[in-house]
Amino acid sequence: MLLFWKQRNYWHWLVVILLILIFHWVGLLHPVENYLAKFIRPVSQSLYNIGSWFKGGPYDELSIESLEVKLEQTESDLALAIIDQTKLELLTEENDKLRQQLNFLDNNHYEAVSANIVSRQNLFNAADNAQDIILDKGVKDGLRPGLGVINESGIVIGKIVEVKDHSARACLTTGSDCQLAAALLNDSKTIGLSEGELGLTIKMDFIPQMEKIKANDILITSGLGDDIPRGLVIGRVAQVNNQSNEIWQDVTIEPLASLHNLTVVSVIIP
Amino acid sequence: MSKQIIKYVLLLIGAAILALLQFSFISALPWPFNNFELSLVAIVFSFLLFNKKDSWIIAIALGFFTDLWLFHPYGTAILSLFFTAVVIYLVLENLLTNRSLYSFLLITIIAVLVNTIFTRIFLVIFDWSGANTSHFLTSSLFWGSLMWNLILSLVVVGFIFSVLALLSRRLKPFFLKRR
Numbered sequence: 305m306l307l308f309w310k311q312r313n314y315w316h317w318l319v320v321i322l323l324i325l326i327f328h329w330v331g332l333l334h335p336v337e338n339y340l341a342k343f344i345r346p347v348s349q350s351l352y353n354i355g356s357w358f359k360g361g362p363y364d365e366l367s368i369e370s371l372e373v374k375l376e377q378t379e380s381d382l383a384l385a386i387i388d389q390t391k392l393e394l395l396t397e398e399n400d401k402l403r404q405q406l407n408f409l410d411n412n413h414y415e416a417v418s419a420n421i422v423s424r425q426n427l428f429n430a431a432d433n434a435q436d437i438i439l440d441k442g443v444k445d446g447l448r449p450g451l452g453v454i455n456e457s458g459i460v461i462g463k464i465v466e467v468k469d470h471s472a473r474a475c476l477t478t479g480s481d482c483q484l485a486a487a488l489l490n491d492s493k494t495i496g497l498s499e500g501e502l503g504l505t506i507k508m509d510f511i512p513q514m515e516k517i518k519a520n521d522i523l524i525t526s527g528l529g530d531d532i533p534r535g536l537v538i539g540r541v542a543q544v545n546n547q548s549n550e551i552w553q554d555v556t557i558e559p560l561a562s563l564h565n566l567t568v569v570s571v572i573i574p
Numbered sequence: 575m576s577k578q579i580i581k582y583v584l585l586l587i588g589a590a591i592l593a594l595l596q597f598s599f600i601s602a603l604p605w606p607f608n609n610f611e612l613s614l615v616a617i618v619f620s621f622l623l624f625n626k627k628d629s630w631i632i633a634i635a636l637g638f639f640t641d642l643w644l645f646h647p648y649g650t651a652i653l654s655l656f657f658t659a660v661v662i663y664l665v666l667e668n669l670l671t672n673r674s675l676y677s678f679l680l681i682t683i684i685a686v687l688v689n690t691i692f693t694r695i696f697l698v699i700f701d702w703s704g705a706n707t708s709h710f711l712t713s714s715l716f717w718g719s720l721m722w723n724l725i726l727s728l729v730v731v732g733f734i735f736s737v738l739a740l741l742s743r744r745l746k747p748f749f750l751k752r753r
Contacts, residue, residue, distance in 0.1 A: 341642070
């Protein structure tokens with residue numbers, strides 16, 4: 305190694321790297337970076353779709369154009385499904401109130417940006433279903449950290465955590481570093497933070513024992529944190545873990561959407 | 575001079591294509607194939623197919639494009655790939671000089687391990703929060719990814735080396751026989 309560095313002509317490669325880093329940090333490279341990021345969009349989308357095909361996912365049924373139509377349809381489907389669920393559990397008065405809250409998409413006409421997934425970030429060796437996804441839309445398209453990401457069915461699959469001019473990174477709900485402000489549709493409307501567990505499920509812990517939670521209760525976004533509106537479905541309670549000698553209980557939630565073969569998503573902009 | 579410029583432009587385009595394949599295609603593959611690092615295999619073979627100056631350019635360009643498109647701290651890939659290339663060069667020049675299949679398989683193992691170490695070091699340096707780098711040594715996912723990266727890289731290097739050995743006399747698929 306010493307012999308290598310004694311040969312002075314190798315130092316200029318390090319200088320080149322340092323100049324690249326400095327130019328990036330001061331912003332001189334931004335025009336080139338933006339151009340390259342935009343330039344690769346169609347190619348990277350196609351390559352990602354080909355790679356996803358090996359997972360056996362039905363990627364060719366979706367397109368940017370059709371997603372807007374599907375989103376409108378799923379917004380109403382989502383509201384109806386949640387209303388049906390809550391009808392079984394709540395009084396008519398509560399149901400009407402919830403209907404107003406959970407029909408926010410229809411009532412408020414939130415803007416949604418459709419985006420293709422162009423890569424999965426594997427750097428930190430996350431589990432296969434918990435790898436962050438990289439979208440081909442960024443700051444220039446109105447995205448910002450904290451926005452909710454939904455699939456074609458209107459189910460929350462993650463949230464934006466980092467943005468560049470023409471791309472964004474989103475964590476998936478099953479990722480251990482992906483926290484969402486959430487609420488359970490049980491009698492007491494338990495609120496808390498949901499986070500991923502082992503790349504497979506979602507957990508919500510530190511719930512007081514007095515809260516009554518049942519299997520199949522629906523977990524929705526609470527609207528208390530980030531920029532994600534209230535009422536988007538995250539998952540369904542699969543297991544309630546409560547022991548009489550514990551202060552807290554926790555619940556395991558199964559996501560209602562398949563996360564391993566996503567190709568097109570929408571970002572809700574409230 | 576113009577030939578040199580064309581050559582460097584082609585090297586940059588080639589590096590961009592490889593980085594794009596890694597970024598979009600390989601990352602979308604199912605486990606365990608998404609652990610394969612095409613960039614490392616490309617750098618290993620660049621020392622075989624090109625001169626060392628070209629290899630530095632390929633390593634730096636691969637790192638530049640990877641840093642550009644991925645969302646890890648900027649500089650991680652460009653520095654770790656460059657220093658990995660340095661180690662590969664030193665091993666090829668001083669230890670494994672016979673250019674046999676076994677040499678390249680051993681270099682591939684060294685490259686994967688060294689790149690993993692350098693990547694972690696630069697992540698610690700650049701990611702001040704440490705949120706993404708803490709406790710990775712105790713993570714079974716980390717060791718599983720490393721193992722599959724090694725296996726896949728060895729398979730790919732072995733395959734490409736065998737193909738090149740059929741096409742070129744510069745390579746020897748096996749060690750020389752003792753007399």
